[in-house]
Amino acid sequence: MTGPNDGIYGYGHVIAALREGRIFADAYTHPDHVGAGIGTTLLTHIEARAAAMARGIASGDEATDVALVNYVLLGGDADRMLRARGYHLARIHKRMRTTLDTPLVAPVWPSEVSVRTCTGTAEDLRRVHECVEEAFGDRWGRAPRSYDQWAEDMIYEGFAPALWLVAERAGRVVGASLCRFRQVDDQVAGEVSQLGVRREARQLGLGRALLLASFALFAERGATSVGLDVDSESPTGAHRLYERSGMTTTVAIGQFELRIRR
Incomplete structure (x- = not known):
């Protein structure tokens, strides 16, 4: 996402791992623009893109689910945003x-x-x-x-x-x-x-x-x-x-x- 003077306010991407039945997503908001709804907008675009990718790999008329996967720090804003949008916590990974x-x-x-x-x-x-x-x-x-x-x-x-x-x-x-x-x-x-x-x-x-x-x-x-x-x-x-x-x-x-x- 860009703003005035072509400044980059945030970005996101999706990577399909179709063999695993998963689509991996990631998104970041520039620190100067946190709280402006950029993360929510990016996630909306990511979900739409993932849905299009999932439709593109459909085989026949079989309805099969694909998992859109996001990794975020627990307890932060991203954690709360994902939960509010219906994501479920599937696993916890430790560093x-x-x-x-x-x-x-x-x-x-x-x-x-x-x-x-x-x-x-x-x-x-x-x-x-x-x-x-x-x-x-x-x-x-x-x-x-x-x-x-x-x-x-x-x-x-x-x-x-x-x-x-x-x-x-x-x-x-x-x-x-x-x-x-x-x-x-x-x-x-x-x-x-x-x-x-x-x-x-x-x-x-x-x-x-x-x-x-x-x-x-x-x-x-x-x-x-x-x-x-x-x-x-x-x-x-x-x-x-x-x-x-x-x-x-x-x-x-x-x-x-x-x-x-x-």
Whole structure:
């Protein structure tokens, strides 16, 4: 949305994930124009656009719902606006963080498990993808992702395979912690983008060992903190593992959904 002199007052966008039956939306209002109804107007346009997209993917005469998804901070104006428009809170995602300014706990690896860094070869990347896909297969609301879809998100410009920890047992990848660096308040911070363990290797302490090894990896490279995102209702109890490992919640983000009929 623009105002006088072509000033940008706010913007919004929608991204269709049709395979998942979802359309993701996001919108922002310029701080100088909060309270002027811009957010409401943007959301109205977003909903209309999402409805048009949903109609465009209809198959036959079957009436199928599509979820319009918005992620917002809980307890704020956006939270209240979405609820007032009929959105329901489907899930809460936590942003968790720990600092690296105290002595780190050494990881204890399960018997017969070895850990290494990713080689970055096409073969190794596919083995990691296969492991992560299985590990996240029981995560709420998640659709399977092909290697190409996963690689588009994870193998970015500047990708460093040395920051990916790979756990193997009997030559099979059974767990992985896929890490990267990011800037937070002008400081170097570590980010655990994905951490997963195959079902066959769970309940052995491997997830905690990978997390602690990730902390050490970042500390050795000068990071001052480590962060990650987690589903507050993870079926594997991942959020509790992170808490036991010294991480705390810094922000809670609500996943709000509105059903749109095709």
